[in-house]
Amino acid sequence: MLFLNPRATRADYPAELSAIMNIAQAHQSRAWLSSWRGIHRPATPLYDLPDAAARCQVGRLCLKDESVRSPLGSFKALGAPIALVRQILRLHPDFEPAAILTGRYAEALRGYTVISATDGNHGRGLAAAAQDAGCRCVIVLHAHVSPEREQAIAAYGADIVRIAGNYDESVQEAARLAAAHGWQVIADTSYDGYEDIPRDVMQGYGAIAEEIVEQTSAQRGRAGTFTHVFLQGGVGGMAAGLASYFWEYHGPQRPCFISVEPAQADCLLQSAIQGRPAKATGTVDSVMAGLACGETSPLAWRFLQPCVDVFMTIEDEQAIEAMRTLAQGSERDTPIVAGESGVAGLAALEWLRSDPQRSEQVGLTAESRVLIISTEGATAPREYTRLVGQSAEQVLQRQQAWQTAHALQTQPA
Secondary structure, eight states, X not given: OEEEOTTOOOSOOOHXXXXXXXXXXXXXXXXXXXXXXXSOSSOOOEEEOHHHHHHTTOSEEEEEEGGGSSTTOBGGGGTHHHHHHXXXXXXXXXXXXXXXXXXXXXXXXXXXXXEEEESSHHHHHHHHHHHHHTOEEEEEEOTTSOHHHHHHHHTTTOXXXXXXXXXHHHHHHHHHHHHHHTOEEOOSSOBTTBOHHHHHHHHHHHHHHHHHHHHHTOOTXXXXXXXXXXXXXXXXXXXXXXXXXXXXXXXXXXXXEEEEEETTOOHHHXXXXXXXOOBOSSOOOOSOGGGOOSBOOHHHHHHHTTTEEEEEEEOHHHHHHHHHHHHHOOSSSOOOOOOTTTTHHXXXXXXXXXXXXXXXXXXXXXXOEEEEEEOXXXXXXXHHHHHHSSOHHHHHHHHHHHHHHHHHHHSOO
């Protein structure tokens, strides 16, 4: 389904939004995380995919690969960890921010417990950060989180609580347990009276946008390299973190933002239709586990409603096919390991370009320059192998061979 947002504007980044999230805070978050062992310091790759661009009949297609952001395998390494740092600083303002995740204050934090619900990646990021900071972590998992994802979280020392319901019910259970035991919720979705920490999570994601600006040498206040940017939906946090940065940086010359989510977890699309944060209409059970969210974050919606131009949904089968496409690579496109949620942008682009009317509605032409974000790698390796037909290790081996061959081809004679 496709919905053109009548409330999207082309204006300067509003002061009331800048007071909540801004480029300066995104830069600070990136700097504070740079000393954490859970983050790789170099910028993640921004791959040019000329063959995929030709198939989709666009002028350029680039993919930002967040699978190598961290040993955690996803962009979530930027969200929960920085939110944990900022929350600890509220309690201990004398702590050195960059030293919190090095374990310097582990003794002081020994009795501190944080908790969150998750579909997988957020909980894994929080568990890893809590382990390195020296505090206890409790993670609430809903019925659709696979044992493989549970094991990946537990490997970082988190205590796991299982419930029979869905993601939104796990959020409620995390809040209940926190209130009952005096624990601190570190969640990536906001609700009434709970906005500071989700804001910190979203602000951490701005590091992705900052790297893209640097990698493309974009000039502030002017149109950048890309005309269209596809952003994964979920509760809206990642989309808000990136869109707000690009909007502040480019102003009225910002790119067209397109939000993508599973058809059965369409809370952002429903919010756009209704003009307020809304719930999904489907089962909220998708192969795109990281996007299987039933309720929009009200805080994220404050940013998305005025700047996302298009809200759309895709089917699970489209995501699986996009995973296989990226894994295969081609003569000019390097093979890429992209997980179920990571391929949403490519799947959406392919669906839009398969129909001239849909392409016209969103302004996609043969001259368009498109950015997609691969938000995760094979964070559930066995599931990745089952869906793609080859393991992540096999794809990475072919990626290395491809890159070696192309490096030799581009060396001067």
